[in-house]
Amino acid sequence: MTTSAEAGTEQHQHWLTAVAERRDRRAFAELFRYYAPRLLSHARKHFQNDAFAEEMVQETMTKVWLKAHLYQNHKGKVSTWLFTIARNVRFDMLRRMQARPEQLCAEEIYLDYESESDVELDHALVDQPILRQQLLTYCERLPEGQRIVLKMIYFDDFSQQEVADALSIPLGTVKSRLRLALAKIRELLDDHH
The missing domain is CATH 1.10.1740.10 (RNA polymerase sigma factor, region 2, helix turn helix motif)
Structure with missing residues (x-):
């Protein structure tokens, strides 16, 4: 038994x-x-x-x-x-x-954008053609999964859960890919400057 x-x-x-x-x-x-x-x-x-x-x-x-x-x-x-x-x-x-102790995670970045005026400012910055084009250029250097998640969240205004649902992946995967993508873009920006 x-x-x-x-x-x-x-x-x-x-x-x-x-x-x-x-x-x-x-x-x-x-x-x-x-x-x-x-x-x-x-x-x-x-x-x-x-x-x-x-x-x-x-x-x-x-x-x-x-x-x-x-x-x-x-x-x-x-x-x-x-x-x-x-x-x-x-x-x-x-x-x-x-x-790399300075590395931020996506949740920490989102906490910075809690207020409505910050969100509007963020979108206004991303909507500037030159900045938008620079970010898209950096996005093209990311692995496909990270690039898709980043574009959906920052350029298509999807929430993290909406991205998870649309791509049929766990929310944790979306958060991980976003965190890694942002870290990579931060690296690229540091190298550029």
Whole structure:
């Protein structure tokens, strides 16, 4: 007689095996649905910023997708393997943050634009043809996913949730791509000046 915990462990192993052997998107979706909220809760304990916590979840689940074939069930449970990946991702993120402490995340930037007059000023600046063209030029240097998200938010006036819905990607992915895009544009601007 198997307990519900054992049955759950077997199901998780089945999903991970399906991802490893057949790149089964449904199995991955089930893993994501089960583990993402748990990983997010775990990440929020280590990061005081939801964007960083969501980025950790996204990076962890991306690694699960890419490295599912490396899981060995005789060495431990799927949950143990997955949270080990999450720990390594967190350490990598912390190292990157220490190397570039001035880096802002998208949420921090949006907090700067809370008032209506700031939003109007921001749009007025982006609407200036020369500045708009410069930003579009920098956008073209971004990876496709980041470029699309940035253009939808800053040039097409989509909210982050609207972008997530339109592209059928998680909100955390939108936030991560936006944060990375803004950091890259900031780098390009610094290099230019």
